[in-house]
Amino acid sequence: MRGLTVLRGAASLAVLAWAGPLAAQDGADFTAFVQGLRSDAEARGVSRATFEAAFRDVTAPDVDVIARTRKQGEFNRPVWDYLVGAVSPGRIARGRALAGRLSDTLAAIEARTGVPRWIVLAFWGIESEFGASPGTVPTVRALASLAYARHRGALFRDELLAALQILERGDVAPQAMKGSWAGAMGQVQFLPSTYLRHAVDGDGDGHRDIWASQVDSLASIAGYLQALGWNPAVSWGYEVVLPPRFDLSLYRADLSDFAGRGVRRTDGKSLPSEGAASLLLPGGLGGPVFLITDNFEVIRSYNTSDSYALAVGHLADRLGGGPPLATPWPTGARLDGAGLKRLQTGLSAKGVYEGDADGRAGPKLREAVRRYQIGEGLPADGYATPALLARVEGRP
Secondary structure: OOOOOOOOOHHHHHHHHHHHHHHOOOHHHHHHHHHOOHHHHHHOOOOHHHHHHHOOOOOOOOHHHHHHOOOOHHHHOOHHHHHHHHOOHHHHHHHHHHHHHOHHHHHHHHHHHOOOHHHHHHHHHHHHOOOOOOOOEEHHHHHHHHHHOOOOOOHHHHHHHHHHHHHHHOOOOHHHOEEOOOOOEHHHOEOHHHHHHHOOOOOOOOOOOOOOOHHHHHHHHHHHHHHHOOOOOOOOEEEEEOOOOOOOOOOEEEHHHHHHOOOEEOOOOOOOOOOEEEEEOOOHHHOOEEEEOHHHHHHHHHOOOHHHHHHHHHHHHHHOOOOOOOOOOOOOOOOOHHHHHHHHHHHHHOOOOOOOOOOOOOHHHHHHHHHHHHHHOOOOOOOOOHHHHHHHOOOO
């Protein structure tokens, strides 16, 4: 079929696994799929001319795009490996230099939205290397491929229609509408529906340009976080040290309560006197410990990976002059995706996990692990380990 490329390693297996059933269909099926979008696009105000211009060079689904759905680093790599790349010395240096050059712009955005400049810069740095790598995949092609393959149900069909609405508005030309393989666009990596709701014309030129405008990109990130509920009164979280014999089962409380129980920040500063928080031990008791606030969940609304949220928060701290993490990461054995699936299945059978066995570590699995640990009289750090899996499965 058109667009098939030869890939090596695990990615090639993903392509072949996907391309097999699709290859049995001819190109007319994709054409019919595209034509089937016309009525819905017209209902959203998309003209025939805009529709035809958008699909002029999109004649077949892109199997490379589908292959990427099987590989997302922030979900499949240990958090400490992900942070090495996300919070690198080079990125910190580039971010600090840009903070100086864009100081007035960032100050105005911070005053208007309440979102700290360091958080805005951290998102910008991780999403597109501060605008240097906004993505090269044509958005319409990526979304059409995902929608045709019915990846994640109807989500990408709706996003494709939203992309056509953006083209109809004239904010970007079809050939300039580019981004990631998953349809996230420009310097801020917004999906089209997010763009329609939250993109900001920060420079006042009449267009919301997240592809070429630094000011629009920064203003859009901050505006989106503000809409998601960013609380200016607290940080995203704090690296902390727990006192001896700390009761991990009491892992949600006010920051003042944690302070009263002897929890201390590693940088020597005091915890805020107000605000709710919960403990996060992404490497278990042997690694760094964090108190995360509701702002951590705001970051996760941008990308649901815990590793991603932690990287944004820590990069923001480093850009603002904060120190590296005080506690080293653990080096012991960890569960891979298959092991996490088995743990999810085992905890589900014990009535403490609800959700799909998707092999991803996140809040649902963390809470289930804590519930199991509390029930078994174990330290409730919420960390999934091979030893915990063996215990759940009844193995020595």
